[in-house]
Amino acid sequence: MSSITESQLEQPQPPAPPPTREISGFWRRSLAFIIDFTFLGVVAFLLSILLGDFFAHLGVWGGLFGFCITVGYFGLLNSSIDHGQTIGKKIMRIEVVDKEGNSISLGRSFLRSAVLCFGLFPNWILNHF
Numbered sequence: 001m002s003s004i005t006e007s008q009l010e011q012p013q014p015p016a017p018p019p020t021r022e023i024s025g026f027w028r029r030s031l032a033f034i035i036d037f038t039f040l041g042v043v044a045f046l047l048s049i050l051l052g053d054f055f056a057h058l059g060v061w062g063g064l065f066g067f068c069i070t071v072g073y074f075g076l077l078n079s080s081i082d083h084g085q086t087i088g089k090k091i092m093r094i095e096v097v098d099k100e101g102n103s104i105s106l107g108r109s110f111l112r113s114a115v116l117c118f119g120l121f122p123n124w125i126l127n128h129f
Contacts, residue, residue, distance in 0.1 A: 021101055024094045035088030040070060067121050071113045079109035 024032075044066065048055060055062040077086040080103035084096035096112075098104050104112075 021097065024092070028092050028094060032086070032088035032092040032094055035091055036073070036086045039087050040073060043069070063121065067117055070120065071110065071117050074113035074116060075106070075110035078113065079104055079106040081106060084109075 055065070058065065074086060076082065078084055078089075078096045084103040085094070089095065096104055096109070
C-alpha cells in the first residue's frame with residue numbers, strides 16, 4: 001500500500017471542469033418563445049381590461065407602451081437578475097449564458113431584447129417614427 005505524504009496533501013488540486021452545456025435546439029427555443037408571448041398576451045389582455053381607456057387616449061403611442069413592456073420582460077428576466085430565464089425558458093429548462101457559462105449582464109440583456117423587439121414591432125416602429 002502507498003501512503004500519502006504531507007506534501008501531497010498540501011498541493012492544490014486542479015479545479016473541477018465546468019459542467020458541459022448544450023445549446024438548446026430550435027424547437028425548444030421556439031416553444032419557450034411561444035410560452036413567453038402567450039404570457040405577455042395574457043398580461044396585455046388584462047391591462048386592456050383594466051386600463052383600456054388610458055390606452056385609447058394614448059392612441060398610436062400605446063404601441064410604444066407594449067414595446068417597453070416586452071423589452072423590459074425579456075431584458076430583466078434574460079439577465080443575471082433571473083439567471084437568464086424567462087418563464088418560457090424556465091419551463092423548457094433553457095438559460096441565456098455567455099461563452100463562460102455565466103448569466104449575461106442587465107445591459108447586454110436589454111440590448112439583446114431591444115434588437116429582438118425591433119424585429120417584432122417593425123410595422124409600428126416604421127409607421128410611427
